[in-house]
């Protein structure tokens with residue numbers, strides 16, 4: 001288990017990209033590949049930091065590995081935590097508006113450009129807080145962040 005000697009659970013650090021399409025501000029969601037916890041759930045693309053890696057470097061690597069695109073700069077917008085049975089995760093959310101390359105689902109995922117409220121289900125519960133902030137920012141009712 002991912003547990004320290006004192007018994008406290010260690011955080012798993014995760015870099016997540018909120019890709020925002022220029023022409024209509026749509027958000028990119030993709031499905032989790034088979035073999036991972038919550039396979040088939042919709043999420044924002046990203047993944048775990050490797051040892052010694054910055055959030056930006058991890059996000060650039062993950063988006064290239066998963067989607068085949070190359071991002072320029074990424075700055076952390078929000079940091080959230082979620083306690084899953086499989087891991088206690090700390091999610092570093094970055095908004096990304098520019099990238100190079102064509103989308104290629106390299107892990108067999110599905111992808112969809114979405115407006116709020118999302119019309120894909122199920123969505124990873126760890127993504128909920130950020131959907132609330134995105135809805136607020138867009139002047140939408142709280143119900144636009146619903147993933148139930």
Ligand SMILES: Nc1nc2c([nH]c(=O)n2[C@H]2C[C@H](O)[C@@H](COP(=O)(O)OP(=O)(O)OP(=O)(O)O)O2)c(=O)[nH]1
Pocket residue numbers: 014015016036042043044045046047048049082084087089091124125126127
């Ligand atoms: N990518 C992503 N992960 C999320 C979101 N919300 C959320 O709770 N998570 C959690 C689920 C996972 O526990 C963790 C991401 O880990 P992962 O297993 O997908 O990462 P990875 O691609 O590096 O996995 P691995 O195969 O290398 O082990 O973050 C989200 O919107 N996007």
